[in-house]
Amino acid sequence: MGIEELLGQYGDMYGTALLTTWWMTIVSYAGAMALALVLTIMRVCPIRPLRMFADFFVQVFRNIPGISLLIITVYALPKLDVIFPYDICVIVTTILIASAFGSENFMSGINTISVGQIEAARSLGLTFGQMLRQVVIPQALRSVVLPMTNLLIAVMLTTAIASQVPMKPPELTGLVSYINTRSTGGITTFLISALCYVGTAVFIGYVGNKLDKKVRILR
Amino acid sequence: MSEPIIEEHVPMVEYRHVHKHYGSLHVLNDINLTVEPGEVIVVIGPSGSGKSTLIRTANRLETIDAGEILIEGLPLPEEGKQLARVRAEVGMVFQSFNLFAHKTVLDNVIMGPVSVLGVNKKEAEEEAAALLRRVGVEEQAHKVPAQLSGGQQQRVAIARSLAMHPKVMLFDEPTSALDPEMINEVLDVMVELARGGMTMVVVTHEMNFAKRVSNRVLFMADGQIIEEGTPEQFFDNPQTDRARDFLESIKTH
């Protein structure tokens, strides 16, 4: 299929697919960040069971393959009377996995701060909350810009698992499968989707790098 | 009721039978110590003798296992707002400076006054500028710590502490992480402080500093205060073998 023919017939679907990928990426990323934050708070808190639970959670979801988890949410959970629509299954899967990596990023962000600075904050008479707000959180956030940028790209790539469930409308990867199982779309079908992904990834990477340069802490 | 106010004599810091263990290591073994207002005490001793731990317990950066620590006659609070309040009055200067890496020098100095003492930002900045001038780093006010030399960073750290108007200042080996040529710029600031009447407890290997400004020298080994006296007594006529050996060993360096 030539590119004009392809875009004439499927152009709208590519547009929708790109928006679907973007939409799932943003929702998943937002959810993952929120969950990662909660997990990280649990992991540094002095309450042992919470720490252990969150550590365990992170180990499970950073090590489980995305497809394995998606299959569980799509096919196994309904047998346990937990039923989500397909798109929610994809988003839940992506959130669970990305939150584990997000929490790892936050943890290493916290670890870039020297213990001495915490002691200095304490010695000045800062309360725990003040120390968090003024010393720990700003530094941790500024040092996780790059890893979190990479995580955003990874989240976008993970949403491709949506191609494994009957999603309507399909996202970028699902669309390639959709077109090529109906007709011989050729390499162009693949390249259009690929360029949508790569373009988005390069853009995210560019913005992330810019932001990182701006906020990076000299050490 | 107008009871006659009795000017009771209250030591600035007092240790009573303080013990601390790290596992099987007895890092503080029955420490008894009184720091009077205006006194400058230098703590020396071999590494691992517990001298850093000693001063770090004074504002509860380290906890103790037994005994009692009093600040201005009151037991050191164990937590919460009360502890924060005491810490605000006890200055601390660290070996590794510990400036806040994400803040400018000026913001490092005003953080305490603004967040803890509630001074308004403008006033805090003016005072910070004066303090930075006093320690000789006013030109660096808008740089971040990583752009400064070690000696400059340590002087900023001292200014940061001074901005809280501490009643006593603790120095934990303040010059040990510095290149030789920077040691004096920091010591000069400390000498000036001591002469100005600041109560200070200084853990250091700088014997000249001890000789010049201290009122009292404590020699620690194995978690105990083995010997104490005026610098003249201690350096010219040490009473114990351990102190003599220690003084001998640092002379050769």
Add this chain to the structure above:
Amino acid sequence: MSASAGISMRDALYEQPGPKMRRRIRIGTAIALVLVAIFVLGIIRQFYVTGQLDAKYWAFFLQPTTWTYLANGFWGTVKVSVVAGAISLALGLVFMLGRTSSFAWLRGLSRAFIDFFRGVPSLLLIYFFFLVIPQYGIKMSSFWMITLPVALSASGVLAEVFRAGVNAVPKGQTEAAISIGLSKMQTMFKIVLPQAIRFVIPTLISQLVIVVKDTTLAYVVSYPDMLQNARVLITNYDALVSTYFVVAIIYILLNYLINQASIAVSRRTGVKILRPA
């Protein structure tokens, strides 16, 4: 010597608790224990009330044939992982050399490849090999239809890992090599690369996790990896929930062990694990 040396931030964030705080922590611990217990029991209960704990769903795990079959699948997973891993190592190295070469066009081309393979989901690459390539009359076995896309996908990341390793080699090494008369090529292959590789070994091990995860997409092309064989088990025993959970746990353990190995090597050699995208 500071007594706090060696304490991680994680433990330093909260200071030694006083009596009030200790009580709060005790109460918090008790509440948390109850909550975690409720959570775990809730999951078990859900399995129970939906009948998923019935013996029929689990008994076949006692048969050796089940495990032989899964082991066959596991062997498939290993084959794809190892071959894809090896290819991605070689390709990653080539891309990195291109990316750091002195020819602008080669740098640009390599960078385009790296960005492309890092920016595209492995699933899309799999569809390319599975659906698109056959349209051009090229026949490929299912093994290569899964192995090649997984390898390509990993190669972009590995190129960046290698590049980070090369950047970590002190500049003085290159200067010294050139000053004793080595050519640029000799400097790269004899001096820089051997050190760079040493710097990235723990990272390379941890990247194997990504390869293993990607191999689970093998069922798309019907290659018999562990997940694909699990699907066959499910049709035989009609035990979907138990099988998928058991297989997921195996994958988690496998990847966990790979990560631990990477950490162990990192500790022993004192080389940090880098975290590329």
